[in-house]
Amino acid sequence: MRMNKKFLILFNVIFLLVFVSISSFATQYPEEKAIRIISPTGAGGSNDIVSRLVTSSAQQIVGQRMDAVAMPGAGGQEAINFVMNESHDGYTFLITDYGNLVAAALREKFGYDFSEWKPIVQITEYIPTIFVKEDSPIKDANDWITKAKAEPNKFSIAHGTNLCPPHVGLILIEKAADIQNSWVPTSGGSEALAFVLGGHVDIASSIPTTIASSVDAGLVRALGLTSAERSKFLPDTPTFKELGYNVVSTSWLMIFAYKDVPEDRIEFMENKLLEALNTKGAQAMAKKLNIELSLQGREESQKIYSRTIEDLTSLFADLGMLKK
Amino acid sequence: MDAIFSLDFMLTVVQEAFRLEIIIFAALGVFTGVTVGAIPGISGDIAIALLLPFVYNLHPVPALGLLLGIYKGNMFGGAISAITFGVPGTGGAVVTVEDGYPAKKNGYPKKAMLTALYSSVTGDIISTVILVFLALPLAMIALKFGPREYFSLYVFAILIISFLLQGGMKKGLVTAAIGLLIGCIGLDPITGATRLTFGFSLLRGGMPLIPLLIGVFAISEVMTQFIKTWHRNRSISIKGLSELSSKQSEENSYDPSKDIMSFKVYLSTLKATITGSAIGTFIGALPGAGSSLAAFVSYGMAKRFSSCPEQFGKGSLEGVAAPEAGNSATVGSSMIPLITFGIPGSATAALIGAAFMLMGMQPGPMMMQDNMPIMYTFFVVILYASIMNWGISYFLIPFYAKIAMIKPRFIYPSVFILAILGTYASRNSIIDIWLLLVAGLLGTLLKKAKYPLGPLVLAYIIGPGAERSLRQALLIGRGEWGSLLKSPIAIGFYAVTVVVIILITKVSFKKS
Numbered sequence: 055m056r057m058n059k060k061f062l063i064l065f066n067v068i069f070l071l072v073f074v075s076i077s078s079f080a081t082q083y084p085e086e087k088a089i090r091i092i093s094p095t096g097a098g099g100s101n102d103i104v105s106r107l108v109t110s111s112a113q114q115i116v117g118q119r120m121d122a123v124a125m126p127g128a129g130g131q132e133a134i135n136f137v138m139n140e141s142h143d144g145y146t147f148l149i150t151d152y153g154n155l156v157a158a159a160l161r162e163k164f165g166y167d168f169s170e171w172k173p174i175v176q177i178t179e180y181i182p183t184i185f186v187k188e189d190s191p192i193k194d195a196n197d198w199i200t201k202a203k204a205e206p207n208k209f210s211i212a213h214g215t216n217l218c219p220p221h222v223g224l225i226l227i228e229k230a231a232d233i234q235n236s237w238v239p240t241s242g243g244s245e246a247l248a249f250v251l252g253g254h255v256d257i258a259s260s261i262p263t264t265i266a267s268s269v270d271a272g273l274v275r276a277l278g279l280t281s282a283e284r285s286k287f288l289p290d291t292p293t294f295k296e297l298g299y300n301v302v303s304t305s306w307l308m309i310f311a312y313k314d315v316p317e318d319r320i321e322f323m324e325n326k327l328l329e330a331l332n333t334k335g336a337q338a339m340a341k342k343l344n345i346e347l348s349l350q351g352r353e354e355s356q357k358i359y360s361r362t363i364e365d366l367t368s369l370f371a372d373l374g375m376l377k378k
Numbered sequence: 379m380d381a382i383f384s385l386d387f388m389l390t391v392v393q394e395a396f397r398l399e400i401i402i403f404a405a406l407g408v409f410t411g412v413t414v415g416a417i418p419g420i421s422g423d424i425a426i427a428l429l430l431p432f433v434y435n436l437h438p439v440p441a442l443g444l445l446l447g448i449y450k451g452n453m454f455g456g457a458i459s460a461i462t463f464g465v466p467g468t469g470g471a472v473v474t475v476e477d478g479y480p481a482k483k484n485g486y487p488k489k490a491m492l493t494a495l496y497s498s499v500t501g502d503i504i505s506t507v508i509l510v511f512l513a514l515p516l517a518m519i520a521l522k523f524g525p526r527e528y529f530s531l532y533v534f535a536i537l538i539i540s541f542l543l544q545g546g547m548k549k550g551l552v553t554a555a556i557g558l559l560i561g562c563i564g565l566d567p568i569t570g571a572t573r574l575t576f577g578f579s580l581l582r583g584g585m586p587l588i589p590l591l592i593g594v595f596a597i598s599e600v601m602t603q604f605i606k607t608w609h610r611n612r613s614i615s616i617k618g619l620s621e622l623s624s625k626q627s628e629e630n631s632y633d634p635s636k637d638i639m640s641f642k643v644y645l646s647t648l649k650a651t652i653t654g655s656a657i658g659t660f661i662g663a664l665p666g667a668g669s670s671l672a673a674f675v676s677y678g679m680a681k682r683f684s685s686c687p688e689q690f691g692k693g694s695l696e697g698v699a700a701p702e703a704g705n706s707a708t709v710g711s712s713m714i715p716l717i718t719f720g721i722p723g724s725a726t727a728a729l730i731g732a733a734f735m736l737m738g739m740q741p742g743p744m745m746m747q748d749n750m751p752i753m754y755t756f757f758v759v760i761l762y763a764s765i766m767n768w769g770i771s772y773f774l775i776p777f778y779a780k781i782a783m784i785k786p787r788f789i790y791p792s793v794f795i796l797a798i799l800g801t802y803a804s805r806n807s808i809i810d811i812w813l814l815l816v817a818g819l820l821g822t823l824l825k826k827a828k829y830p831l832g833p834l835v836l837a838y839i840i841g842p843g844a845e846r847s848l849r850q851a852l853l854i855g856r857g858e859w860g861s862l863l864k865s866p867i868a869i870g871f872y873a874v875t876v877v878v879i880i881l882i883t884k885v886s887f888k889k890s
C-alpha cells in the first residue's frame with residue numbers, strides 16, 4: 055500500500071510537470087502576458103493620447119490586453135532605455151516621434167544605434183503649424199516673411215522644447231524663406247499657445263491638435279503648415295509649399311520594436327495594428343481626439359524613418375549641432 | 379445664457395449630478411486620493427494615470443467625479459503623512475511639515491489634522507466656486523502671466539520663504555541656494571543639453587523628487603532621532619534607570635482628551651485659511667506654477683500677517699491651515715486654463731484633460747458651449763466631492779491620529795522601511811535608494827546646523843521654472859536685463875518682495 059501511495063504521488067508530480075511544460079510550449083504569442091506601449095512623454099500629452107487610442111482600439115483584435123504607459127523621465131530617454139532593457143520578446147514597444155529617438159541622439163551619445171530600432175507602423179503625423187493671436191498685425195504668412203526679412207530678429211517665436219518637431223519645422227521655414235526670428239523654447243505646445251494668447255510672443259509654432267479649438271473659437275489664426283497637403287483640422291490654412299516655399303516637414307509618430315524582437319511577432323503586430331486602426335470605431339475615436347490617422351506599414355515606415363535620419367543629420371550638421 | 383439659469387436646466391443638472399453611480403465614484407475617488415496622498419512616494423497622479431484606460435468605458439460624469447475625487451483627496455492626504463511622520467505625502471504638503479509635525483510632537487496631532495482638513499476643504503470649495511462663476515475673467519488674468527511675470531513670482535516666493543522660515547534669513551538663503559543647485563541637475567531647460575549628471579543617465583531627468591523629499595524629511599528625521607536616542611542612552615547608562623523611566627513616560631504622555639478640535643480653534647485659523655485660499659486659487663490658475671508654490675507663498679503671507687508669527691515653526695495651527703488651504707485651492711483653479719483655453723494648469727490637470735479628450739470633450743474655448751449639460755453637472759459633482767472629502771477624511775483622521783502617536787521606537791523603523799519601499803516603487807531604481815540616503819544625510823547635516831529645509835525644497839521645485847522663465851524673458855527681450863521690468867505685474871511683485879524683506883529685517887533688528 056505504501057509503495058502504491060508513493061507511486062501515485064510521483065506519477066501526479068511528473069504529470070503536472072509535463073502538463074505545465076506542454077502548456078507553456080503551447081502558449082501562442084501574444085497570450086503570455088499584456089503588451090505594453092511605452093511613451094516617452096507625459097500622461098495627457100499628444101503622444102499619450104495617441105498611445106491610448108492604439109491600445110483601446112487594438113486589444114480586442116490583437117487578443118491580449120494592451121497597456122499605454124507614459125514614462126517621461128530623462129527627456130524621453132527613460133522610456134527608450136526601458137524598452138531597450140526589457141526582454142526583446144515582442145511584449146514591449148516604444149511609441150515616439152523623432153524628437154526623443156532621433157534628434158536627441160544626433161546631439162548626444164546614447165546607448166543605441168538608429169538601426170537597432172525597427173518601425174512597425176506609423177500612426178499619425180504631427181504637422182508644425184505657425185500661428186498668431188487673432189488681433190496680430192501680421193496678416194498672413196507672406197506678410198510675416200516680408201516683415202521678418204526687412205527686420206531680422208524682429209519677431210519672437212515660441213515653440214516646444216529645443217529641436218522638437220515644431221521647432222525643426224520653424225528652422226526649415228526660416229532657411230527656405232531666408233529670415234531670422236528670435237526663438238523662445240517652451241515646455242510644449244500648451245505653453246507656446248499661452249504665450250501667444252497672452253501677447254508675450256508674436257508668433258508660435260505648434261501642432262494642429264493643440265491649437266484647433268483656439269482657431270475654431272477665433273482666438274488665434276494659423277498662418278501656414280509645413281505639410282505637403284492641408285490638414286483637415288485646419289482646412290483654411292495654406293501649406294508653405296502652396297505659398298511657394300519648398301518646406302515639407304512633418305513628424306511621424308511610430309511604434310517601434312527594439313532589435314532582437316522576432317520577425318514573426320513584429321509582422322503579427324503590424325497586421326493587427328493596421329487592421330485595428332482601420333476599423334470604424336478607431337476612426338471615430340481618432341476624429342473625437344482630433345487625430346488625423348496617417349497609417350503606414352513596416353516597409354514604408356522604415357523608408358520614412360531612414361529619410362528622417364538623413365534629413366535631420368544634414369540639418370544638424372548645417373546648424374553645427376551634431377554630436378562630436 | 380438664459381437656458382443655463384432656467385429651472386428645467388438646473389433641475390436636470392442636479393438630478394444627473396446626484397445619481398447614485400456618480401456619488402459612489404466620487405466617494406471612491408476621494409477615499410483613494412486621501413489614502414494614496416498619505417503614502418509618501420505614491421502620488422495621486424499615478425492613481426489617475428492608472429485609471430485613465432478604464433475612464434473611456436465610463437459615462438463622462440462619474441469618470442470625472444472619480445478622477446477629481448482622487449485629485450482633491452490627494453491634496454489633503456499629503457498632510458496626514460506630513461503631520462504623522464514629518465514626511466510630506468505630496469509636493470504640496472512640504473511646508474505643512476513645518477508646523478504640522480511639531481504639532482504632533484507637542485501632543486495634538488488630531489487637532490492639526492482636522493485643521494488641515496477644514497482649511498483644505500475651505501480652500502477647495504472657494505476655488506471651485508470661482509471656477510464655476512469666474513473662470514473666464516481669472517483665466518484672462520492668468521494669461522497676462524508670461525516669462526517676466528513668472529520669474530518675478532518665483533523670486534518673490536524663494537526670497538519670502540527664505541526670510542520667513544525658522545533659522546533666519548542667511549540660513550534660509552543658503553539652503554535655497556543648495557536647492558537651486560540640485561534643481562540644475564539634468565537637462566538645460568532651454569537648450570536641452572545635459573548638465574551635472576556625472577555620466578548617470580538616470581539623472582538626465584534631474585534629481586528625482588521622491589528620493590529628495592523623502593530623504594530630506596523622513597530619512598533625516600530618522601537619523602536625527604537615532605542620534606538623539608543614542609546620546610540619550612549613553613547618558614542614561616551613566617545616570618541610571620530613573621532617567622529611563624522618565625523618558626518612557628514622555629513617550630506615553632499623549633492625552634486624546636486634550637487633543638480636541640473646536641469651532642473656536644477653527645475660527646482662530648480662519649484668517650490664515652482665507653489667505654491661503656485666495657493665494658492658492660490665484661496661483662492654481664497660472665499654468666505650471668504648482669501646488670507647492672501656492673503652499674509656500676500662503677504660509678509666508680499667513681506668517682507675515684499673523685498676530686503670533688513667533689509661533690510659526692513650533693506647531694502653530696495657522697501654519698498648518700495656510701499651506702493646506704493654499705495647496706487645495708489649486709485643485710479647482712488649475713481646471714480654469716484647461717477648460718477656458720485647453721491649457722492644463724498642472725500635471726494632474728493635464729491628465730484630467732486627457733480624460734476629457736478620451737470622452738470626446740475637447741478642452742478649450744468651445745468646451746463649455748459644446749458640452750454645457752455635462753460641464754454644469756461636472757461642476758455640481760466637483761462641489762459635493764469637496765464635502766465628501768471632508769466627510770470621508772473626518773472619519774479617517776482619528777485612526778491616523780492614533781498611528782501618529784505610536785511610540786517613536788516603533789514608528790521610526792517603519793518610516794525608514796516605508797521610505798525605502800516608497801522610493802524604490804516610484805522608478806524601480808536602486809540608484810534612487812542611494813540618492814535617498816544622500817538626501818537623508820544632507821537633511822541631517824542641515825538640521826544639526828539648524829538650517830531650514832523648506833527653502834531647499836521650494837527652490838528645488840521652482841528653480842527650473844524660474845531659470846526657464848528668466849531665460850525666456852531675456853530671449854524675448856533680446857538679451858536686455860531691463861526688459862525684465864517691462865511689466866507692471868513683475869514690478870509689482872519685485873516691489874512687494876522688497877517691502878516685505880525690509881519689514882522682516884526691521885523686525886529682526888528690533889528683536890536682536
